[in-house]
Amino acid sequence: MQNKSTRALYLIPYSAWIILFVIAPIALVVYYSLFDIHGDFTFANYRAFFSSVYLELTLSSFWYAFLITLFSLLIAYPTAYFLTKTKHKQLWLLLIIIPSWINLLLKTYAFIGIFGQYGPINAFFTAIGIGSTQLLFTDFSFIFVSVYIFIPFMILPIFNAIDRLNPALIDASRDLGASPWTTFRRVILPLTMNGVKSGIQVTFIPALSLFMITRLIAGNKVITLGTAIEQQFLVTQNWGMGSTIAVFLILFMFVIMLFTGQKEKGGASDGKTK
Amino acid sequence: MAKPSNVQKIFLTLVFIILYAPIFFLIFYSFNSNGTMSSFDSFTLEHYAAVFEDTRLIMIVFNTVIVALLSALISTVIGVLGGLAIVYLKNRKLRSTLLSLNNVLIVSPDVIIGASFLILFTAVGVRLGFASVLISHIAFSVPIVVLMVLPKLLEMSDSLIDAARDLGASGKDVLTRVIIPYIKPGIFAGFFLALTYSLDDFAVTFFVTGNGFSTLSVEIYSMARAGITLTINALSGLIFIVTVGLVIVYYALNSRNRTPVTGVKK
Secondary structure, three states: HHHHHHHHHHHHHHHHHHHHHHHHHHHHHHHHHEOOOOOOOOOHHHHHHHHHHHHHHHHHHHHHHHHHHHHHHHHHHHHHHHHHHHHHHHHHHHHHHHHHHHOHHHHHHHHHHOOOOOHHHHHHHHHHOOOOOOOOOOOHHHHHHHHHHHHHHHHHHHHHHHHHHHHHHHHHHOOOOOOHHHHHHHHHHOOOOHHHHHHOOOOOOOHOOHHHHHHOOOOOOOOOOOHHHHHHHHOOOOHHHHHHHHHHHHHHHHHHHHHHHOOOOOOOOOOOOO | OOOOOHHHHHHHHHHHHHHHHHHHHHHOOOOOOOOOOOOOEOOOOOOHHHHHOHHHHHEEEEEHHHHHHHHHHHHHHHHHHHHHHHOOOHHHHHHHHHHHHHHHHHOOOOOHHHHHHHHHHHHHHOOOOHHHHHHHHHHHHHHHHHHHHHHHHOOOOOHHHHHHHOOOHHHHHHHHHHHHHHHHHHHHHHHHHHHHHHHHHHHHHHOOOOOOOOOOOHHHHHHHOOOOOOHHHHHHHHOOOOOOOOHHHHHHHHHHHHHHHHHHOO
């Protein structure tokens, strides 16, 4: 019976971790959302969330996240697809992944220089006669930098899905007279949908909650749910309101997970390693 | 599958250029004697010298590395135990509940993790600083280790353990001489990912760090908010070299680790 006790021993640290760092934090966020800035019990935070200010913020946050996910997908899918056709595909994949290992802050910082008033993009604009334009602190720069950051994370699960695809299926579809487009739409895309879903999951949820890029690149012009939470917690010190926004962000997260969830274990988990 | 056409090659090349351009842009201007990221004056290494002369920055790099190593080590231990616990659970429902709970922190946005941990530490009374940062990094690295170890554990055949038992191995022997060596690639991948999660983290650390303690990401953030300093560029050059080195070491070790496992299976 020594066996059973050692098994229980394995369970103790892990369940302690789950209780302390998964369940307790969420419970605390929900609890704090019920208090105002003076520590009195109230539902005012929830009422405030359904006011026009926060609803607008939520909508715009979703809109930006949608655009970021869409553009990432439009670039990542063909990239992943073409990558699977290259000769040394694992090496090429590795090369695509390396930039994602570089610290996020550094990449964002690079764009401050690139999009700057005297940066290379503006120098190019001036050279071809458009003249220098304000690029930093615009919606465009925010979406561009975010897409740049998320592309590798979108490519990985899609690449894995396409790579797992049996090439005989494509040949069969061709032999049966399907055009390349039909083959793609009816065979390749449905069979790689799991990868696309994981990609959307790893892009959309973080895109809702970005706050560092909004501060550095969008100069507070774009406010996402993440920026609002950071603002409430660290600037205004209104933890109650911050927690309320966090509660809704967690709810949105679960909804998105339901939509993008899948039976078979997808590419999201084998993340960077492959 | 067919070979990539020229259009596809051009597309891939463009994606590569866009992905790498910002990084090389940073590194290129790290050698600029004129202190800006716009006009290149002449070659200099002064910004690299500035990095090494800045004792505060060196301390922060040191902190970051210590936190990363410690958190990766501890979370790997907890994660491996967690993987074993999940595998030994006979109750299917309980098992899938544990797995779902495990994945919560992986999909949670950093802001949520940061904010909720900040509340947790304040409620429990952990002082914000080294301890709170280290604990958070351990906490968000555990689930990825579990996910890396679990497939290896599930793929392992029970007969291996039975055989070890029949041959007289104790419970401890089975763990250290059969299970651990078998799942070693998973452990290794988990440790490495935990390391990179920690090194890469900004948002969670930003929330739970106090005034006295800072990691590289948080420091770069506050430097970048203040404007352009080429010290950051020099730093990114150094980080790029270290990162590429780490990736190469990881893949070299990984491919070496992988061979014996498949060798046994055949």
